[in-house]
Amino acid sequence: MTDVPEEENVTLDLLKQKMAEFAKEREWDKFHSPRNLLLALVGEVGELSEIFQWKGEVPKGLPDWKEEEKLHLGEELSDVLLYLVRLSDICGIDLGKAALRKVQLNATKYPLTLCKTTTTDHQTDSSSD
Template sequence: MSELDVAGLQRRLAEFAASREWQPYHTPKNLAAALSVEAAELLEIFQWLTPEQADRVMEDPDAAHRVADEVADVLAYLLQFCEVLGVDPLAALSAKIDRNELRFPVGRPPGRSARATEAGDRHSSE
């Protein structure tokens, strides 16, 4: 059975945890901590690589497997975290993109939000 949608994956993760009686440990704090640890493990793969080496990391089958496993771990903990707190991850992402489109309009220099630019414009005209 292929459940490659967010809700289906969340159900599979919940069933996996329930069958092992792990639910008492799946608190928001513990899941956030686990998510952070797994993200750090993903970063560790790239820690000492040059930008060029990092761009080619998926060409090495062993490194590609490690990256895929860590991505899976990060996503699993994020989906479990969202499930426990009742956050719809796709809706949250869509809303964040909407806010970022307003905050960082096309044509603004990188690193300058609309608010920072507007504040700078106000100060330069005073």
């Protein structure tokens, strides 16, 4: 289960399948109610938050982070993703389709004309501070 060939394309469906197999092999399905999975997800988000808790703002790409810090971050991000995928599967939600629908809804809610500013607009805004 842990060996994923480099060339394998990791999809939400693959993760869903792997998580379902993982739970079934361990007879954990009886514990994987929506409520329990949500609470586990929230716990993992808390662990993820702890990584950033005292760091302040960090630049994209985390250039000043040690490799073991990035590895730990990857593990916690993965925990969040895996619980989210499992929760969506147990609830019968196609997470990929739901996410694409949400992107479309957000595009309608936040049209480019309301979100983009020109360099001139930005300079005008900052000079009035």
